[in-house]
Amino acid sequence: MLTLTDGAVQVIRTVTTHPELPPQTGIRIATSGIDGSNALNLSVAPAPEAGDQVVEAEGxxxxxxPGAAELLDDKTLDAEVDPQGDVAFTIGDSETEV
Incomplete structure (x- = not known):
């Protein structure tokens, strides 16, 4: 299952916690399927869609x-905000515990 870093948790909470958004708002990751690639699209979603896997950490x-869940099953999502306020999400391999 996809894991979230502390940085990702903080950025996601910042992006999805606004008075005008529903309380269950989150980030949705979906495959684009363009030309058989495994490109991913990320968007703010008011709720999960039917069939979505939900990953929750600290709010x-x-x-x-489903396609994105399969691709990201053993991955980690990280995020950071640059000095200009732009958000960058990165996906890496999950660290294995010894």
């Missing part, structure tokens, strides 16, 4: 469409 919610 941060990520909704994974």
């Amino acid at each position: 941060a919610r990520v909704y994974l469409e």
Whole structure:
């Protein structure tokens, strides 16, 4: 299952916690399927769609469409904000415990 770093949790909570958004708002990751690639699309979603896998950590919610859930099963999502305020999400291999 996809894991979230502390940085990802903080950024997701910042992006999805606004008075005008529903309380269950999260980040949704879906495959684009363009030309057979495994490109991923990330968007803010008010709730999971039918069939989405839900990953939640410390109030941060990520909704994974089935194809994305399969691709990201053993991955870690990280995020940071640059000095200009732009958010960058990165996906890496999950660290294995010895």
